[in-house]
Amino acid sequence: xxxxxxxxxxxxxxxxxxxxxxxxxxxxxxxxxxxxxxxxxxxxxxxxxxxxxxxxxxxxxxxxxxxxxxxxxxxxxxxxxxxxxxxxxxxxxxxxxxxxxxxxxxxxxxxxxxxxxxxxxxxxxxxxxxxxxxxxxxxxxxxxxxxxxxxxxxxxxxxxxxxxxxxxxxxxxxxxxxxxxxxxxxxxxxxxxxxxxxxxxxxxxxxxxxxxxxxxxxxxxxxxxxxxxxxxxxxxxxxxxxxxxxxxxxxxxxxxxx
Ligand code: ADP
Numbered sequence: 001x002x003x004x005x006x007x008x009x010x011x012x013x014x015x016x017x018x019x020x021x022x023x024x025x026x027x028x029x030x031x032x033x034x035x036x037x038x039x040x041x042x043x044x045x046x047x048x049x050x051x052x053x054x055x056x057x058x059x060x061x062x063x064x065x066x067x068x069x070x071x072x073x074x075x076x077x078x079x080x081x082x083x084x085x086x087x088x089x090x091x092x093x094x095x096x097x098x099x100x101x102x103x104x105x106x107x108x109x110x111x112x113x114x115x116x117x118x119x120x121x122x123x124x125x126x127x128x129x130x131x132x133x134x135x136x137x138x139x140x141x142x143x144x145x146x147x148x149x150x151x152x153x154x155x156x157x158x159x160x161x162x163x164x165x166x167x168x169x170x171x172x173x174x175x176x177x178x179x180x181x182x183x184x185x186x187x188x189x190x191x192x193x194x195x196x197x198x199x200x201x202x203x204x205x206x207x208x209x210x211x212x213x214x215x216x217x218x219x220x221x222x223x224x225x226x227x228x229x230x231x232x233x234x235x236x237x238x239x240x241x242x243x244x245x246x247x248x249x250x251x252x253x254x255x256x257x258x
Contacts, residue, residue: 003066004165004196005031005054010063010073011219012049023049025219026063031165031198036191038207038227039200041216050216051200055088055167056080067164085113089158093170095150097142103153104129104138110161121160128156132186148179155186165196172206184209184231205231 012024024046031037041047052058053065056072059080065073072083089110090096097106107125111117129138132152134145142150151171158166168187172180188209191197199210207213208231215222 002033003030004033004035004068005198006064006066008064008066010050010053010065011061012046012053012058013061022219024053024060027216027219027221029214029221029224031196033196034191034194036187036197036209036211037199038210038213039198039216040202040207040213041222044218045216046219047200047216049219051167051169054198055090056083085110086161087164089161089163089166091151091154091158091166091168091171093173095142095147095154095174097150097153097157099142102139102141103134103145106142106153107156107160109157114161116161125156125160128160129153132156146179147175148182151175151179151183152186155183155190159190159195165198166190168197168199168201170201171199172201172203177205180206 007030008028010024010027011022014021014023027046027050039047039050049058053060056067056075057080059075060073063073064071067083067087070083072080075083084090098109101109104122104125107128108117108122111121111125126135126138129135132155134140134149134152134156137145137149142153145153154171158168166187171187172183175183184206187197187199191211197210199206201207208227208229210227211230212224212226214224
């Protein structure tokens with residue numbers, strides 16, 4: 001089976017004032033293309049450490065982390081930056097939009113960094129803005145948008161580069177429950193279209209949308225289970241989409257292999 005991510009016996013130790021803190025103590029799991037994984041666990045269990053490793057923001061102490069066929073555990077800083085820019089779509093709790101840029105310019109940022117901002121790509125970014133329901137806000141700046149709208153921009157930005165997977169960190173942590181539902185529908189739609197999603201969350205209502213929940217405890221995987229109580233947020237009881245697909249549809253991934 002082809003995998004977006006393969007993690008084998010990953011450890012991360014921090015040395016603090018002469019003491020070694022074993023934040024991850026041998027974590028092994030695969031994420032097949034098209035999976036939707038929630039990572040949970042109590043404070044101090046290693047979620048942020050794992051997120052930093054998955055996001056290529058840090059290197060493990062030992063073990064292997066494969067993104068597709070490439071082992072990123074041993075890459076240089078420059079190689080890791082290139083991987084971050086080209087193969088991972090980030091969605092953060094605090095949106096991390098650039099305040100001086102408009103909606104469409106924020107969505108263009110990953111393409112700009114990769115030197116791929118062609119006329120076609122600019123049009124694709126406008127389309128992405130429209131598909132997250134912000135076609136009439138293209139020239140607004142983040143301060144002129146609600147939190148939910150800002151997170152929609154961040155979601156559109158996260159897929160501008162057609163990444164190997166989307167990495168979301170408490171993506172609904174700053175949002176009210178209604179807006180949380182809207183954002184979760186968007187993630188679900190992306191996943192239905194073949195996108196791979198890995199999401200760190202401490203909220204059961206959020207993890208209930210994922211296909212699979214990995215729970216960490218003391219730097220180990222405590223459980224890794226398929227979600228039998230999955231909430232299909234965008235579907236009514238008759239199975240029909242509850243929202244206009246145009247509002248949540250993000251377009252098919254170009255490279256999805258699920
Ligand atoms: P979580 O996100 O689940 O709260 P973390 O990954 O932040 O857990 O932390 C796991 C453990 O590693 C904790 O004991 C934490 O104190 C420790 N830790 C995290 N980052 C560092 C660091 N930079 N230096 C030293 N210890 C750290």
